[in-house]
Amino acid sequence: MDGVTLHDLKQFNVPKGNVFHALKATDEGYVGFGEAYFSEIESGAIKGWKRHNRFVLNLIVPVGKIRFVIYDNRKDSDTFGQFEEYILSPDGAYKRLTVAAGLWVAFQGIDEKTSLLLDIIPEPHVQNEADSLPLDSIHYKFSL
Numbered sequence: 309m310d311g312v313t314l315h316d317l318k319q320f321n322v323p324k325g326n327v328f329h330a331l332k333a334t335d336e337g338y339v340g341f342g343e344a345y346f347s348e349i350e351s352g353a354i355k356g357w358k359r360h361n362r363f364v365l366n367l368i369v370p371v372g373k374i375r376f377v378i379y380d381n382r383k384d385s386d387t388f389g390q391f392e393e394y395i396l397s398p399d400g401a402y403k404r405l406t407v408a409a410g411l412w413v414a415f416q417g418i419d420e421k422t423s424l425l426l427d428i429i430p431e432p433h434v435q436n437e438a439d440s441l442p443l444d445s446i447h448y449k450f451s452l
Contacts, residue, residue, distance in 0.1 A: 311382075311410070312408065315403060315404045328398060331368075331428050340430035343429050349372075349425065350422055351422065352452060357413065357445065360438045363409055363430060364408055364409060364430055368428075369398065370398055373395065376394045377448055380412075414446075
């Protein structure tokens, strides 16, 4: 999808607990640092829809498994009207999802336990920077 990239991340297995890489200033997708925050999502729960107007998101899932759905309603985009789905987890292919400003994002916990999301944004959070819509306002069928 136009404005979305998926980046391989390194995971180091060490005897007393694994180390999960997230983002370096030299990585593709890095556009500055303003804030990093964690968000939990319960199994089967869905959060969204949210669209950031200025922020590029860098999304990492170090615990559990989360399905991200991106919807593009930017009229000037090559992927206008399209949905794209990404599943992030530390198991298997550990990755970082970079999402451009202007795209709608919703996500669903698809692990049996609570999942954890890390989001790294280029500015400190600002109250009115993002738009939100009720889940049923963008027609997408989530399934487990």
